[in-house]
Amino acid sequence: MTLRLHEVGLEDVRRFSGRWRVGPFAPGLNLLAAPNETGKSTLLEAIRCAILLPHRAQSEEARRLRPLEGGIPTVTLALADTSGVWRIRKRFAGQQGRAELVAPDGRSWAGDEAEEEIRRLFGLPQATGRGPAPRGVWGALWVEQGASLVQPTLDHVAQDTLRAVLDALDAEIDTVTGARGAARLRAAIARELLAFQTPGGRNSAGRLREVEDRLAELAEEERDLRERLCRADEALARLADLRARRAARLAARPEQAAEEALAKARQRAEALRQAAHRRESLLRAAADATRLHEAAVEAWARRERDIAQAEAAARRAEGLAAVARAAECEAEAAANRRLAVEAAWAGIEAAEAERQARAIADVALRLREAEEAERTARRRGAASGSGAIAAVAGLAALGVAGLAVIGLIPPEAGWVSAAAALLAVATLGLFALRRVRATKEARREQAAANAMALQLAPDQAPEAALAAATARAQEARQIAAALAQEAAARGVTIPREVSAVERDQARAEAEEAEREAFRTRAEADEAEKAAREAAKVLADERARASDEVLRERLRQAGETLLHAARERDTSPAPTAEEIAAAEAEIGRVEAERKRIADEDLRLAEELREAETTVRQLEAEGIDDRLAALAEERERLERERQALHRERDGLRLLDRVLAEEEERAKAEWVAPVTRAVMPWLATVLGAESVEINQSLGITTIRRGGRAERVDILSAGTQEQIAVLVRLAFADLLERQGKAAPVILDDALVFSDDERMARMFEVLTEAAKTLQIILLTCRRDLFGRLSAHPLGFERLA
Amino acid sequence: MALRFLHTADLQIGRAFGFAPPDLAPLLAEARLSALDRLAAAARAAGAPRILIAGDVFDSARPSERTIAQVQERLARAADLTWHILPGNHDPHRPAGVWERFARDGLPPNVRLHLHPAPVALDTAPGEPTAWLLPAPLTARRGGGDPTEWMDHAPTPEGALRLGLAHGSVAGFAADEGAAANPIAADRARRAGLVWLALGDWHGRKRIDDRTWYAGTPEPDRFRLDPEGDGTLCVGGHALAVTIEAAGAPPRVTPVETGRYVWRRCRATLADADQLNALADRLEALARPADTLLRLELAGALPFAAHELCRTRIIRRLAARLAWLDLDDGGLAVRPEDDELAAIDLEGVVRRAADRLATIARTPADAQSEIARAALIALWRLREHARA
Structure with a gap:
């Protein structure tokens, strides 16, 4: 029979002051139902400390045992097995603590020996002295308040214990042994795998990593090279294209075409400029021709005018000469009339003079007589008488003169003189037809002679005067005779009678006609002179240029003008648009030339660039490098493949080993499954479960569906947790190692139905297991058929 | 006096051997470069004053500047020999391509670059028979038709020996890399009256007929079994020393070892x-x-x-x-x-x-x-x- 709890004694443990006893316990199901704070949890803790806590412990766990009212906590356990009762007594008094163990056969141990024996008895490892002692499987079986909610976490002691149990249970002991070898093998594989991968296996390591890194580098480099290759190909294509373009340009020689076009455009512009200049000179020539023509016209007009003027002057001179001739005829007639009158008058005058002379002679005779008297008186001085006489004579002369010639004879001339003058005039008048100046001169000479004669007169003695008078009478007769002779010569009839008025009228008329004749003659002379001058001018002009010459000039000027005008009109000036277009053409062609030059320059530049690019890109030997890369990649791929093969071999080996281990372990945990399955089926209706290597249920399958335990409800999880504990206890029990299952306040989340099924299971399990339930739910657990327990105070 | 030359091809210098371990790869790359020295030595040993490289001097159309300079230096170093170089499918002649770069700063005086498919007089010395070279340079990795077709009608001076230099796959052979990219008529030498058609592309040594040969690569570069080897030996590692006595006489062909590895x-x-x-x-x-x-x-x-x-x-x-x-x-x-x-x-x-x-x-x-x-x-x- 396995070890079972028989009785617990508490002395001065927490609330339990003095000595208390719980028990004796039944081998099966025990129930300690008591209200809160009656000490149920203290009981569980006291049991655990009695077994697990060293008696000299001073830890918190030990301190928690101390009583409220003073004293030294002492726990006594009585455990029964088939051989009898084992008694453990521990007194937790720090360094003074005590431990005792008494075996059913009476052997006993104390102190550390007792602790050692207790550990042996319960399958616990040597205390390390540090930290809380491992609870072993008891931690899974003795469940404090609230801890029942989850499946037990097995410490290594518990695991070892359970493995030992399972190992012992499992028939295939060799499988398990092999599993140990497999574990070592897997450890070796893991070490070998470290040559290929990081510990987690997520990343490559070692040579594989090197190979992979190198392959990545190669891929990168290859990408780069391919990109460069692409660029090199592009550059090559571009270079070929540029060279073709350059060749085409060299063949096409566009710059030459542009030069030619430029030359043509410049020629055109130059032609336009020359046309403009020609036009200007034509305009000037036309203007000159116009001026020359105008001058010729003018010259000819002047010539015609000169001719007209000369002819007009001639005609006028002729007319005026006729007029002069008429006037002269008139004057001659008038002179003739005056001659007749004068002749008649002179006869009268001569008769008068003869009478006067006779008178004078008479006077002179009386005078001489008087003079003889007077001469005597004058010898005493009597000149005055002669003066008076002279004066009278003079006055008379004057009077005659004045009457005779008014206007022609000087007023100072005496009458004799006047008469002489008249005579002279009359004489002269006959001869003064053509030579006026000669007449005047003759008259002036006659006048001078008359003047001299006049001057002599005052001093003339009376005898002289008588002589003079006689002379004058004679002269008068001579004059009259002369006149008469002249008149006769002229065929003029001398009238018999003539008055002075007639004489004066005739004289006036004759003078008038003479003046008229003189004036017209002067005019005619003037006109003649003008005509001569005009003729001379014309002659001079003609001497310079004859009419034919002038006419020829005019004709030529006219022709020149016509020609120039025709030239001008047939050579129109280039328009501003034409010139602008020509200039624009030059500009365009120059721009084209520049564009071509620029294009050539750019082409050369681009060629150089392309060549440089090709040179730079090709300098590194892309193809060789790419080939080398490809080969290296191939080599590395092969190596990687080999490494992968090796790694994958190790992995596969590990995996197969793991799978085999799993299979073995599945076989190994089969007892746990077998133990728990019926209870899980009862409580939860589970069809199967998966139990991991930590002996925890991970999945239950119900109604054909797998459910992860960790997501089930808290109540269900607690039920599973309790059932797993029962299963462990069951396994231990079968190996004769079992110990009581103590559940403190478990199953609090279970509904009535589940609780009923749990009670069912607990009842069933309690057939082989000692189960101690501590609860405050007396009524609920009252339905359970269990051995009742209580706290009993001892005296 | 006979016409002598060394025939080689497929040096593929610049190959980086990325598939080999990092410590070995540079050695393999260097072995390809130093193959030029071994070829020069082999030519001298065979009394050949010239070496015909039937394409693929470089492994790629875009070798590095350093690779180009290294090749130039090695070629120039063998100043007593004349190198005749043909662009192959790995290093085709393209505008601004490898050969333009190769010749940019001037060719070494002993290097003849054959970039145009037109006959050129071979660098024969006095006493050697007059010979003209008919090169068939490639301008793309995969060309159109037979690059040697023009040789049939290419004029050369009367009596001059005609040597073909080409890179491609002789129809019905060496087409294991897919369809023949640059197919060459197997009877080209006969049709074009060539005394020798020096071929490149196939890395193993291969006789097509008396006058048509692949020299193979002078330095192996891949694990391809040589059908003429011992069962484990891979292709490459030789050049051909060729002697031509006269137009009618069959050429004398002597394989010479040039492989480093x-x-x-x-x-x-x-x-x-x-x-x-x-x-x-x-x-x-x-x-x-x-x-x-x-x-x-x-x-x-x-x-x-x-x-x-x-x-x-x-x-x-x-x-x-x-x-x-x-x-x-x-x-x-x-x-x-x-x-x-x-x-x-x-x-x-x-x-x-x-x-x-x-x-x-x-x-x-x-x-x-x-x-x-x-x-x-x-x-x-x-x-x-x-x-x-």
Whole structure:
């Protein structure tokens, strides 16, 4: 029979002051139902400390045992097995603590020996002295308040214990042994795998990593090279294209075409400029021709005018000469009339003079007589008488003169003189037809002679005067005779009678006609002179240029003008648009030339660039490098493949080993499954479960569906947790190692139905297991058929 | 006096051998460059004053400046020889391409670059017969038609020997890289009246007819078995010393060694430790192991113990002898013996795991079978841990 709890004694443990006893316990199901704070949890803790806590412990766990009212906590356990009762007594008094163990056969141990024996008895490892002692499987079986909610976490002691149990249970002991070898093998594989991968296996390591890194580098480099290759190909294509373009340009020689076009455009512009200049000179020539023509016209007009003027002057001179001739005829007639009158008058005058002379002679005779008297008186001085006489004579002369010639004879001339003058005039008048100046001169000479004669007169003695008078009478007769002779010569009839008025009228008329004749003659002379001058001018002009010459000039000027005008009109000036277009053409062609030059320059530049690019890109030997890369990649791929093969071999080996281990372990945990399955089926209706290597249920399958335990409800999880504990206890029990299952306040989340099924299971399990339930739910657990327990105070 | 020259091709300088271990790759790359020196030495030894390279001097159309400069320097160094170079499919002549770059700063005086398909007089010395070279440069990796077709009607001076220089696949041969990219008529030499048609592209030495040859690459560069080799030897490593006495006389062809490294490839299917040991013995006996690159492809299935032996003999010992052991044992399975499984564990978890893995490994249809084999190998290696 396995070890079972028989009785617990508490002395001065927490609330339990003095000595208390719980028990004796039944081998099966025990129930300690008591209200809160009656000490149920203290009981569980006291049991655990009695077994697990060293008696000299001073830890918190030990301190928690101390009583409220003073004293030294002492726990006594009585455990029964088939051989009898084992008694453990521990007194937790720090360094003074005590431990005792008494075996059913009476052997006993104390102190550390007792602790050692207790550990042996319960399958616990040597205390390390540090930290809380491992609870072993008891931690899974003795469940404090609230801890029942989850499946037990097995410490290594518990695991070892359970493995030992399972190992012992499992028939295939060799499988398990092999599993140990497999574990070592897997450890070796893991070490070998470290040559290929990081510990987690997520990343490559070692040579594989090197190979992979190198392959990545190669891929990168290859990408780069391919990109460069692409660029090199592009550059090559571009270079070929540029060279073709350059060749085409060299063949096409566009710059030459542009030069030619430029030359043509410049020629055109130059032609336009020359046309403009020609036009200007034509305009000037036309203007000159116009001026020359105008001058010729003018010259000819002047010539015609000169001719007209000369002819007009001639005609006028002729007319005026006729007029002069008429006037002269008139004057001659008038002179003739005056001659007749004068002749008649002179006869009268001569008769008068003869009478006067006779008178004078008479006077002179009386005078001489008087003079003889007077001469005597004058010898005493009597000149005055002669003066008076002279004066009278003079006055008379004057009077005659004045009457005779008014206007022609000087007023100072005496009458004799006047008469002489008249005579002279009359004489002269006959001869003064053509030579006026000669007449005047003759008259002036006659006048001078008359003047001299006049001057002599005052001093003339009376005898002289008588002589003079006689002379004058004679002269008068001579004059009259002369006149008469002249008149006769002229065929003029001398009238018999003539008055002075007639004489004066005739004289006036004759003078008038003479003046008229003189004036017209002067005019005619003037006109003649003008005509001569005009003729001379014309002659001079003609001497310079004859009419034919002038006419020829005019004709030529006219022709020149016509020609120039025709030239001008047939050579129109280039328009501003034409010139602008020509200039624009030059500009365009120059721009084209520049564009071509620029294009050539750019082409050369681009060629150089392309060549440089090709040179730079090709300098590194892309193809060789790419080939080398490809080969290296191939080599590395092969190596990687080999490494992968090796790694994958190790992995596969590990995996197969793991799978085999799993299979073995599945076989190994089969007892746990077998133990728990019926209870899980009862409580939860589970069809199967998966139990991991930590002996925890991970999945239950119900109604054909797998459910992860960790997501089930808290109540269900607690039920599973309790059932797993029962299963462990069951396994231990079968190996004769079992110990009581103590559940403190478990199953609090279970509904009535589940609780009923749990009670069912607990009842069933309690057939082989000692189960101690501590609860405050007396009524609920009252339905359970269990051995009742209580706290009993001892005296 | 006869016309002599060395015929080579496919130097593919600039190849970086990324598939080789990082410490070996530069050596392999250098071996391609130094092949120029070995070619020069071979030409001198053969009394040939000129070397005809039938394409693919460079591995790519865009070698690095350094690679170009290195090649120029090596070519110029052999100042007593004239190099005739033809652009191949790896290094075709394109605008602004490798050959424009190569010639940008002037060619070494002893280098003739043949960029145009037109006859050119060969650099014959007094006494040598007059010869004209008919080069067929490629302008793209994959051209259109036969690049040598024009040779049939290409005029050369009366009596001059006509030498063809081309790169491509002779119809019906060397077309294992897909459809023939630059097909060359097999009877081109006859049709074009060539005394020699120097071909490049195929990396192995190959006689098409008396006058049409592939020289192969002077330095092997891949694990491709040479059909004319010993079964493990790979193509390449030679040049052809050619002597032509007269137009009518058949050319005298002498292969000369130029390879720095020996490339080998070996496939073996193993079933037990004896076979493994025999293979290891054979491979360990290979000549020039320090210059040997071996690709070993193992198939079959071995018990745990033999598999472990494989690790010891092949992966440790043989690999240490060679310049490079490129082992592919992906096809080699483990075939655990019962006693081996028992040695792991008699029963229990580990044994159960081993049995399961063995079952998966024995089922090739199972996607996990290869990994299961690896797992078993690991289990065998770690079996001591399974014991207490």
